[in-house]
Amino acid sequence: MSRCVVRVVLVGILGSWASIAAGHDTWLLPARFQVPAGARIQLELTSGMTFPRPKSSIQPDRLAATGLRIGGRKLPLDAGNPDRIALRLSVPTRGTGVAALWIALRPRTLSLTPTEVQEYLREIGASEDVESRWRRQQRWRETYVKLAKTYVRVGEPTGDRSWREPVGLQLEVVPRADPTRLRAGSELSVQVLRDGKPLPRFAVSALPSATIEPIMRSTDGEGRAAFTLDRPGPWLIRGTLIEPSSSPDADWHSLFTTLTVLVQPRDGP
Numbered sequence: 001m002s003r004c005v006v007r008v009v010l011v012g013i014l015g016s017w018a019s020i021a022a023g024h025d026t027w028l029l030p031a032r033f034q035v036p037a038g039a040r041i042q043l044e045l046t047s048g049m050t051f052p053r054p055k056s057s058i059q060p061d062r063l064a065a066t067g068l069r070i071g072g073r074k075l076p077l078d079a080g081n082p083d084r085i086a087l088r089l090s091v092p093t094r095g096t097g098v099a100a101l102w103i104a105l106r107p108r109t110l111s112l113t114p115t116e117v118q119e120y121l122r123e124i125g126a127s128e129d130v131e132s133r134w135r136r137q138q139r140w141r142e143t144y145v146k147l148a149k150t151y152v153r154v155g156e157p158t159g160d161r162s163w164r165e166p167v168g169l170q171l172e173v174v175p176r177a178d179p180t181r182l183r184a185g186s187e188l189s190v191q192v193l194r195d196g197k198p199l200p201r202f203a204v205s206a207l208p209s210a211t212i213e214p215i216m217r218s219t220d221g222e223g224r225a226a227f228t229l230d231r232p233g234p235w236l237i238r239g240t241l242i243e244p245s246s247s248p249d250a251d252w253h254s255l256f257t258t259l260t261v262l263v264q265p266r267d268g269p
Helices: 002-011 017-023 112-122 128-137
Strands: 025-030 039-046 064-069 073-075 087-092 097-105 108-111 140-155 171-175 186-194 202-209 215-218 224-229 233-244 253-265
Touching: 025 097, 025 140, 025 171, 025 233, 025 253, 039 097, 039 140, 112 128, 112 233, 128 140, 140 171, 171 253, 186 202, 186 233, 202 224, 215 224
Parallel strands: 140 253
Antiparallel strands: 025 039, 039 087, 064 073, 064 097, 097 140, 108 140, 171 186, 186 224, 202 215, 202 233, 233 253
């Protein structure tokens, strides 16, 4: 079955949480990736297979944690009333800097059919150990957590390198270059952390649109991977970690993490 047909099938069964976890990313997308000092940052939180277009909203009661970090100062994000396609979030800023913004959602549990599991594992680049264990047990009950992060440039900061510091998500993609100064054709190197420690041999991917095949990489021994961002616009960096669960109600525990960045057009001809 072609990738296109598989996606159409998954869209047709969006009523189940299984297809939402298996086929959907959750991401934070700022209305503007650069704002004046003192401005309020506006964001959309959404899930779907249509990045960067919002598709399915998140209810405010699913938010387990939210945050803004800028200039060493932290604030929670303010949640508005969700509409059908996105939950609107906002937060005020003071001073200048590179603002890191993030959310963590409360865990949910689901079951998947064998067909859904096969597509799911292929999409996320799951390890052979995960697939082998699943084939032995032939059952898939999963508790999953969604995590998302982005960056916004506030004013004209000088010397702010706080973007290199993790915000403390359980599974986190940390850029190794200023994520607010990316240009088409530039390379973005990232480090993936699990509870603050480098995560080696982990599948992470990047895509500018859901209509384009993602670039898949495996992290090295220090949890690092690099992508050439070859076109302007928003990009989604994503990864899913699946681990055996010790809970009697689930066979697996998973962490979905995303990072959105904006790539500016290339300078000059």
